[in-house]
Amino acid sequence: MKKVLVISNMYPSKEHLAYGIFVKNQVEQLEQEGIETLLAVNTNPATGKKTVLLKYLNWAQNFMRIFRANKRNISLTHSHYVFPSGLFSYYLKKRYNIPYIVTAHGGDINKMAKKSGQIRQFTEKILQRADHVIAVGEELATTIETNFHVPNDKISVMSMGIDRTVFKEADNKQHCAVELGMDPKKTNFLFVGNIIREKGVTELVQAFNKVSESIPGQSALYCVGSTKDTNFTSKVKELAKGNVDIHFIEPMPQTELAHYFQAADVFVLPSYIEGLGLVALEAMSCGTPVIASDVGGLHYMLADGAGVLVPPKDEILLQLALENAVKEGIQVNDSRVNELLELHDAKNIIARLKKIYSKYAN
Structure with missing residues (x-):
């Protein structure tokens, strides 16, 4: 396998340690298991309409730079959060036939997809075009299957996992x-x-x-x-x-x-x-x-x-x-x-x- 391009609109930085920390943890665990990854991630948690547009524009530009530099070495992409992250995977599959996995974390389905009809349409397209969909919980998987018409055999229920070497009981x-x-x-x-x-x-x-x-x-x-x-x-x-x-x-x-x-x-x-x-x-x-x-x-x-x-x-x-x-x-x-x-x-x-x-x- 060549490299996996991991795409996420949430990823931690030194300034924002908890922002999408579960994505970073999974990337590090994949690397430890011999899966080489590339990152196209947003580390800026700032809100506000203008700020969000600007940070996502910067993220998109960074994504294109990474993709162009590594185009021949990408096996597939894995997007965390269906929208907006999944848009990048959707684009690469449509344009270059690169397969993709998308993980739905909850807010992208239960909150983001309800913000507008257009976002809902994008969400449905991304989910249906994905090679495989991961839902972090059972109820979320049911919602994706029922409301977004994704076949059951294309969905896996899988959390981001807990590192039990870090999160373990204390002696006292x-x-x-x-x-x-x-x-x-x-x-x-x-x-x-x-x-x-x-x-x-x-x-x-x-x-x-x-x-x-x-x-x-x-x-x-x-x-x-x-x-x-x-x-x-x-x-x-x-x-x-x-x-x-x-x-x-x-x-x-x-x-x-x-x-x-x-x-x-x-x-x-x-x-x-x-x-x-x-x-x-x-x-x-x-x-x-x-x-x-x-x-x-x-x-x-x-x-x-x-x-x-x-x-x-x-x-x-x-x-x-x-x-x-x-x-x-x-x-x-x-x-x-x-x-x-x-x-x-x-x-x-x-x-x-x-x-x-x-x-x-x-």
Whole structure:
């Protein structure tokens, strides 16, 4: 096999460590397994109409430079996010007959494709013309098959995988908590993700405020994530103002982030939409139980006692789940959790991905 051109509209940089980190992780894992890759990626998370147009123009120019310099050495392309990344793969297949794989991550189908009729049409064309489609969760795969008319045998359900050499249980959770400045006598809740409305951060802070009132001094909340919308983040921090047990922490390298997963007593992911919810698996891999919204891939992941599911956007039921965790703790079905961790182990994911590549590569 020649080289795989990986295309993604999200990819981390030194300034933005968490921006599409799962794509970078997979690229590095592929390289370790002997798959040579080329990158045509956007590392700029800036928003705003003019800024987005400019950054995507720069990305497109970079993509063409990389392609022209390596045209003869590309076996296939792999796009992360159907639109806009998949447009590049679609173009190369139409013009040069280069096969492509596209991974749908959730927001591209559940959010981006609904922004306009034109984007939806592009999304459908990209999915239907792809040699193979990867959906990170079961519900997402069903949506792609049903709403975008993609044959079932052309879709694989496959997460981005978890590196269990990084995300693993600590010998002593309390010791980890102390090292990070947490009070091990409290129930320490952890949220990891962008500080945006769709992640349910507003409901989380409001629910935790009520837990702090009903059971004072017994818990703390740590929110690790980057600011994508300054106004929204300011509003969330205003809601948290006065509660000394709520802490906002900037993104960090995954080796450091793993310590927060290890130290926390409960991981909380109250998203409105979620293709899979890889961070929930990372928490579980560190031995930390999960409370999450009953949406998307989380619905399947946390079924059968693997975690606690609550309705999205429901502050009251989220509060009750948090209070119950403080009072009673969370018991999980260990065999189901172990089954999930094995299924989503990065080594197994990469083995499956290599088989797909070999099937379609020129």
